[in-house]
Each structure stands twice: as structure tokens, then as C-alpha cells.
Amino acid sequence: MSEPDAGSDLAAVRTTGRRVDGGWTVSGTKIWTSGAHRAHALIALLRTGPPDGRQRHVGLSRLLIELGQPGVTIRPIISMTGEHHFNEVVFDQVFVPDEQVVGTIGDGWAQVTSELAYERSGPERLLSTFVLLETLAGEFAARPGDAGSARAVGRVVSRLWACRQMSLAVAGALAEGEAPEIAAALVKDVGTRLESEIIEVARMLTATLRVEPDPEGAGIARLLAQAVLHAPGFTLRGGTNEILRGIVARGLALR
């Protein structure tokens, strides 16, 4: 979905599909494409027709584009942890046959918004710092008598459980064929903030522990360092929390 100038304002996508005999010629740049360097194909949101006045959501479609063909360039975006998950993908007049249109032409906006409800509320969305929390809980379970630490861990565990139940409720609504975009936005806002609060609890509690340097292992020091470096993305990917709160406010008729 995302492009260098189209993130929160997704309807601003500039990658275009131009009608040609038997298909579409695609040109443009996508960014933050998770796993493009490992994938055989991706599904791109692009503009195949003009907007309808101020209705910028009109004229957007999605195509399945194979990546190993001439005209496709994949460049890595390296994370602060040194890992390679993300990419910039440039399309230079890439031919896509009609059979690789996803659904129908012009239906792209409805498709991405309904998919985002799955992406935002999925039970796994809340789990970026789960292994850190689990390790932390294990560490303090082995220290009976430390009631203050147990309370701090218990507080985030109980909230994580509540978030999980909210997330499952959204999954249930999706399975019933409903479109719970507002509830999904709420779950992601609450859940991603909790992911970062788990880091703060870990930071606070490990300050009182003697943590051994552990550059290769899976101990608390390494998990905490990884979590700190990944944390800025928690509230950005899949739609920023400011955008999510706008969706919730609209759902409450507050804007």
C-alpha cells in the first residue's frame, strides 16, 4: 500500500496502472514493503482511473504483480536492529495481465480498508513484546516475596489478556461478515500502546536485576534491547495511532 508520499493519506497513491492490450502497465514506487525480497509476488494498490472530483478513493484498484520480471527493482530498507524486513519496490513499465487483477477494477479502496480491519485487530498484532513479558514473568516468578515486581508484571499481563479478548471479539465479528473497522482501530491503538508499556515495565524491573551481557542469547537484556529498537514502529505500521483515533472519533460522531 504505502508510497513515499502516501502513508496516512493512502488515497494519495501515485503508482499507476495504464490500460494496454490484455492488461495494465504499472509504474511507480512502493515503500515499506515487508518481505518483498523473499516474495515471488505482491499485491499493489494503485491508480487505474481518475478520482471522482474530491472522491479520491474512486479509481483505485489492486493488481497481483510478479516480482522477478524486468522493470521491477527491489531495494532494502535496513531496520535499526540491522535486520532486513522492509524494502522499496520500484516498477518501471511492468506489464500485468488482466487475469492478475484482484477482484474488480475500481474496487481497491474497499478491499484495502476491509483488510486493514484484519491487520489492525489480529491477536498477533499485540504480541511484539510478548516474549519479553513472558521471560520477565519467569524471572520474577522465581523470586518469591518480591510483591512490588509481581504486581507490576501482573498489571500488564491482565491488560494483555483484556486486549486479547477484544481482539478475539473483532475476529468473531469479521467471521460473522461484519465490518468492525472502528473496533479494530481501537484494539490496535490500545494494544500497541501496551506493547510499549511492557518495555517500560521491563526496563524498570531489570534496573534492579543484575543482567548479564548476552549478545547472542534470548535473555532479558537482548529481548529488551530488540524491543526498544523495534518500538517506534509499533504505533506506526498498519496506520498510526493518530489516524486510528480519528477513525474512532468519526465512529462516535465526534468529527
Ligand SMILES: Cc1cc2nc3c(=O)[nH]c(=O)nc-3n(C[C@H](O)[C@H](O)[C@H](O)COP(=O)(O)OP(=O)(O)OC[C@H]3O[C@@H](n4cnc5c(N)ncnc54)[C@H](O)[C@@H]3O)c2cc1C
Ligand atoms: C515498521 C513498519 C512496517 C511497515 N510495514 C508496511 C507494509 O508492510 N506495507 C505497507 O504498505 N506499509 C507499511 N508501513 C507503512 C505505514 O503504514 C506508514 O508508515 C504509516 O501509515 C504512516 O505513514 P507515513 O510513514 O507516510 O507517515 P505520515 O502519514 O507522513 O505521518 C507522519 C505523522 O503525521 C501524523 N498524521 C498524518 N496525517 C494525520 C492526520 N490526518 N491527523 C493527525 N495526524 C496525522 C501521523 O500520525 C504521523 O505521526 C510500515 C511502517 C513501519 C514503520
